[in-house]
Amino acid sequence: MDMSIALILSQDGITNGAIYALLALALVLVFAVTRVIFIQQGEFVAYGALTLAMMQSGVLPATVWMLVVMGALVTALDGGLALKAGQGRRAAGVAGWNLGYPLALAAALGGLAVDELPLAVQVLLTLAIVVPMGPMMYRLMYQPIASAPVLVLLIVSVALHIAMVGLGLLFFGAEGQRTPAFSEFSLELGPLMVSAQTLWVLVVSALLIVGLYQFFGRTLYGKALRATAINRVGAQLMGISPTLAGKLTFFLAAFIGALSGVLIAPITTIYYDTGFLIGLKGFVAAIIGGLASYPLAAVGALAVGLLEAFASFWASAYKEVIVFTLIIPVLLWRSLRSHHVEEEE
Amino acid sequence: MRTDRMVLGAFLALLLLVPAILSPYYVTLLNYIGLYAMVALGLVLLTGVGGLTSFGQAAFVGLGAYTTAALTTATDLPAWLAWAGTSPWLTLVVGLLLTAVVAVLIGSLTLKLSGHFLPLGTIAWGISLYFLFGTMESLGGHTGISGIPAIGLLGWTLDEGGEIYYLIWAFLLVAMLTTHNLLDSREGRAIRALKGGRIMAEAMGVDTSRSRMVIFVIAALLACASGWLYAHMQRFVNPTPFGVHIGIEYLFMAVVGGAGYVWGAIVGAGVITVLKQWLQNWLPSLLGATGSFETIVFGLLMVLVLHRAREGLWPILKKLVPVRAVRKTIDADAEPLPRRTLPKAGELILEAKDVTRRFGGLIANNNMSLEVRAGEILALIGPNGAGKSTMFNQISGVDTPTSGEVRFLGKPVAGHDSREIARMGMSRTFQHVKLLPTMSVLENVAIGAHLRSDKGVLSSAWRLDRAEEARILKEAARQIERVGLAEHMYEEAGSLALGQQRILEIARALCADPCLLLLDEPAAGLRFKEKEALGELLKKLRAEGMATLIVEHDMDFVMSLVDRVVVMEFGQKIAEGLPDEIQQNPAVLEAYLGGVE
Numbered sequence: 032m033d034m035s036i037a038l039i040l041s042q043d044g045i046t047n048g049a050i051y052a053l054l055a056l057a058l059v060l061v062f063a064v065t066r067v068i069f070i071q072q073g074e075f076v077a078y079g080a081l082t083l084a085m086m087q088s089g090v091l092p093a094t095v096w097m098l099v100v101m102g103a104l105v106t107a108l109d110g111g112l113a114l115k116a117g118q119g120r121r122a123a124g125v126a127g128w129n130l131g132y133p134l135a136l137a138a139a140l141g142g143l144a145v146d147e148l149p150l151a152v153q154v155l156l157t158l159a160i161v162v163p164m165g166p167m168m169y170r171l172m173y174q175p176i177a178s179a180p181v182l183v184l185l186i187v188s189v190a191l192h193i194a195m196v197g198l199g200l201l202f203f204g205a206e207g208q209r210t211p212a213f214s215e216f217s218l219e220l221g222p223l224m225v226s227a228q229t230l231w232v233l234v235v236s237a238l239l240i241v242g243l244y245q246f247f248g249r250t251l252y253g254k255a256l257r258a259t260a261i262n263r264v265g266a267q268l269m270g271i272s273p274t275l276a277g278k279l280t281f282f283l284a285a286f287i288g289a290l291s292g293v294l295i296a297p298i299t300t301i302y303y304d305t306g307f308l309i310g311l312k313g314f315v316a317a318i319i320g321g322l323a324s325y326p327l328a329a330v331g332a333l334a335v336g337l338l339e340a341f342a343s344f345w346a347s348a349y350k351e352v353i354v355f356t357l358i359i360p361v362l363l364w365r366s367l368r369s370h371h372v373e374e375e376e
Numbered sequence: 377m378r379t380d381r382m383v384l385g386a387f388l389a390l391l392l393l394v395p396a397i398l399s400p401y402y403v404t405l406l407n408y409i410g411l412y413a414m415v416a417l418g419l420v421l422l423t424g425v426g427g428l429t430s431f432g433q434a435a436f437v438g439l440g441a442y443t444t445a446a447l448t449t450a451t452d453l454p455a456w457l458a459w460a461g462t463s464p465w466l467t468l469v470v471g472l473l474l475t476a477v478v479a480v481l482i483g484s485l486t487l488k489l490s491g492h493f494l495p496l497g498t499i500a501w502g503i504s505l506y507f508l509f510g511t512m513e514s515l516g517g518h519t520g521i522s523g524i525p526a527i528g529l530l531g532w533t534l535d536e537g538g539e540i541y542y543l544i545w546a547f548l549l550v551a552m553l554t555t556h557n558l559l560d561s562r563e564g565r566a567i568r569a570l571k572g573g574r575i576m577a578e579a580m581g582v583d584t585s586r587s588r589m590v591i592f593v594i595a596a597l598l599a600c601a602s603g604w605l606y607a608h609m610q611r612f613v614n615p616t617p618f619g620v621h622i623g624i625e626y627l628f629m630a631v632v633g634g635a636g637y638v639w640g641a642i643v644g645a646g647v648i649t650v651l652k653q654w655l656q657n658w659l660p661s662l663l664g665a666t667g668s669f670e671t672i673v674f675g676l677l678m679v680l681v682l683h684r685a686r687e688g689l690w691p692i693l694k695k696l697v698p699v700r701a702v703r704k705t706i707d708a709d710a711e712p713l714p715r716r717t718l719p720k721a722g723e724l725i726l727e728a729k730d731v732t733r734r735f736g737g738l739i740a741n742n743n744m745s746l747e748v749r750a751g752e753i754l755a756l757i758g759p760n761g762a763g764k765s766t767m768f769n770q771i772s773g774v775d776t777p778t779s780g781e782v783r784f785l786g787k788p789v790a791g792h793d794s795r796e797i798a799r800m801g802m803s804r805t806f807q808h809v810k811l812l813p814t815m816s817v818l819e820n821v822a823i824g825a826h827l828r829s830d831k832g833v834l835s836s837a838w839r840l841d842r843a844e845e846a847r848i849l850k851e852a853a854r855q856i857e858r859v860g861l862a863e864h865m866y867e868e869a870g871s872l873a874l875g876q877q878r879i880l881e882i883a884r885a886l887c888a889d890p891c892l893l894l895l896d897e898p899a900a901g902l903r904f905k906e907k908e909a910l911g912e913l914l915k916k917l918r919a920e921g922m923a924t925l926i927v928e929h930d931m932d933f934v935m936s937l938v939d940r941v942v943v944m945e946f947g948q949k950i951a952e953g954l955p956d957e958i959q960q961n962p963a964v965l966e967a968y969l970g971g972v973e
Contacts, residue, residue, distance in 0.1 A: 068492055068495075068496070172679055175683050176682065176683060179682075179686075180427070181490075181491065181492050182423070182427060182428075182429055182491060182492070182495075183682055183686065185429070185492060185495060186429070186627065186631060186678065186682060187678070187679055187682055189431065189624050189627070190628070190674070190675040190676070190678035190679050190682075191675055191679065192624075192675070193621060193624055193671040193674060193675045194671060194672050194674070194675025194676050194679075195675070196671060197667075197668065197669050197670070197671035197672035197675065198672055200665075200667045200668075200669065201663060201665065201667070201669060201672070204665070205667065308503075311499065311500070311503070314496060314499075315500070318493070318496060322492075348511040349507070349508075349511065351503060351504070351507045352504045352507050352508055352511075355500040355501075355503055355504045356500075356504060358496075358497065358500050359485060362485040362486055362489065362493065362497060363485055365489055365493075366484070366485055366486070366488045366489055
């Protein structure tokens with residue numbers, strides 16, 4: 032290996048690492064606030080990438096129908112409850128957001144020639160389809176058992192993961208997709224050619240991390256989520272609804288997932304089941320942070336990205352094995368430091 | 377004859393006849409159900425009973441299958457390993473050993489951490505092993521290994537589905553029997569305490585990390601044995617059936633069938649296997665595409681089960697089958713458990729010297745000293761927030777003082793975990809009752825005798841522990857009668873009133889045969905008569921030489937019972953003396969009633 036190969040590998044590693052960092056942040060956030068281990072994070076990545084790819088090939092993305100169905104179920108549940116309580120206006124609001132919005136979106140997508148729209152609009156439409164699935168998923172799948180043990184929530188996540196993979200196969204087919212790059216230019220830095228997409232990934236990730244930092248530090252909702260993460264019962268007593276916190280968290284996680292998918296779709300070919308491995312690498316990073324520390328998770332994500340890039344050069348067949356083996360020293364270190372017996376929640 | 381035995385007998389007879397009456401298709405289906413149920417059984421133990429889970433069970437199945445496949449088909453084994461390839465029975469042993477080693481490694485990395493690190497660790501392990509199977513040339517890569525020999529048994533070659541059927545179901549039934557036996561034993565009670573009772577179990581001397589490891593290894597071994605049978609049934613292995621997604625399916629089987637029940641494994645394996653067959657035929661034609669769409673149904677079904685029937689299908693089915701719960705019998709002739717020799721009355725048992733505990737700027741305990749002697753009851757009293765619970769934690773070793781020292785029988789308490797302290801002879805109750813609500817009063821109390829007995833997992837699984845078990849149960853029953861809960865012995869502990877649950881904790885503590893009893897508000901929630909009875913019991917124990925430290929709010933109860941009183945306020949000792957002196961002490965009166973302005 033010479034310097035230029037090392038630089039190229041580092042560039043790959045850092046690009047992927049940035050995506051893993053975003054995913055790891057979302058995983059840590061979801062776990063801290065809701066105790067849900069968000070295994071299906073990777074499916075949001077794949078859904079984002081493949082929804083965009085479908086739009087670009089001029090097909091109405093089937094994910095929009097999934098949004099309609101989920102919205103209809105939420106409307107039936109929450110609208111029904113609101114009607115029973117005699118809150119007609121609330122029921123109308125629920126129906127508007129959860130049924131009206133998806134149907135309007137479907138109608139708009141059906142009426143437009145989506146493949147001729149500018150890329151930015153396509154990306155926005157993709158996010159508009161995939162991101163609302165996050166809070167709806169929380170409402171339908173987690174809210175009824177929000178106080179269940181971590182283990183039960185984890186099994187629900189795994190169940191949703193395999194259901195979403197199956198649906199992904201149904202929606203997108205078994206073919207892989209790669210979308211065109213956001214822009215064509217590339218930057219020459221000494222011996223290194225930095226592609227525009229790499230810059231997009233790095234800049235967007237950095238902006239998103241700064242944005243989240245501001246959100247958690249400065250806004251009321253951000254502080255409410257932090258409070259819930261630190262002390263669920265205490266936050267509830269202070270009037271922070273755990274349901275709202277859950278939905279907001281899932282909204283953010285779905286947003287991060289779908290956006291990551293859109294960002295990496297021009298770099299790697301995405302299949303309906305690619306998300307799982309991408310999401311799991313986010314997990315390896317999150318575990319490095321002990322599922323609690325954001326900065327450690329971000330550092331872990333870069334380490335995972337770099338290790339993966341160099342492993343694919345030296346021993347490409349064993350790339351995945353090497354990446355997942357990385358958690359062993361981390362777990363060992365954590366295990367050696369842990370002495371007290373704790374009760375499982 | 378009991379109806380449950382008849383139902384079981386009918387089930388076994390039916391199993392025996394299956395190859396004779398059903399077509400080979402159904403025999404094959406039942407073979408798969410048997411293989412899957414064995415893996416699911418491990419998950420019942422791990423997930424339903426122990427409150428842990430693994431998504432890597434398919435990888436353990438793969439380890440068993442690939443070990444035997446590689447060894448029995450290899451032509452050029454190194455000399456030191458050549459013996460292993462000569463018979464599938466030897467490769468079973470090798471596979472089990474290898475699996476145990478891997479499971480212990482994974483377990484020691486993750487089991488000391490919170491419960492969700494094990495499933496995450498096993499996902500990573502499952503994926504890694506799957507990729508290894510797929511990439512290693514010596515294991516046939518993605519095409520796999522073929523030409524695996526059939527298993528021979530007493531001159532009989534099991535090379536047909538209807539023959540290996542008997543071996544598969546014999547393995548499964550033995551596994552179910554031994555698991556059932558294990559759960560109904562000393563080790564079994566420790567395992568059942570893992571879900572929601574770890575702190576209590578540790579205080580009773582159970583090494584809960586070891587118990588977690590035990591069930592993880594057992595689950596892995598069951599999976600490995602299933603893989604061994606699978607390889608010799610198919611006579612061919614490739615990586616596909618050992619991926620993480622199949623590992624997830626195994627978990628679904630356990631949860632759908634009823635993760636808390638041994639029979640849930642068969643029910644779950646049956647339902648999921650049949651459903652999968654049916655969906656795989658039906659869904660692709662319905663959806664007009666090929667692919668494994670059954671995962672959509674499985675995933676949503678799983679969520680539905682967890683929302684609506686978290687216990688799974690078995691408890692629902694059980695109502696249809698007339699199965700009577702069997703009461704444990706107490707063998708009055710069982711030999712009593714060994715007892716420790718109690719220290720002589722007046723001997724110093726517990727000594728706290730200048731104990732200070734700071735939490736940041738707050739001084740919860742400031743230079744607290746007290747001592748308890750054999751044959752004496754000492755009360756620690758004080759208004760709310762005086763630091764009594766903190767002091768209790770320093771004494772029981774749950775917390776470590778910032779400065780000062782607690783000595784129990786002359787040895788420092790600090791630096792020892794709850795188990796060692798329990799072994800030294802200190803036994804406690806909890807301010808917030810900690811018991812296992814779905815277990816009977818008898819079994820809850822029997823956990824207390826954990827350290828007075830030593831039969832392990834293997835003796836329990838094969839019922840070689842019955843003599844000791846009878847002694848444990850007799851001792852537990854004796855303590856239950858002693859505290860006056862005899863009429864509730866077979867009820868679920870969770871159904872008792874709070875006051876009775878506190879008394880149960882005392883019986884459990886006594887079952888450990890301690891020389892120092894730490895009681896945290898034992899009289900709270902008791903009625904007058906019950907308090908009187910408790911007082912009588914504590915006096916009787918005192919006469920036998922027991923040292924007792926009691927934290928209590930009920931002044932009438934304390935003053936009529938104890939020998940000496942230590943009063944705390946704002947983390948400090950403000951008075952110490954005989955009950956009568958304390959009642960006249962102006963500092964105490966001011967602390968409790970407020971001073972005259």
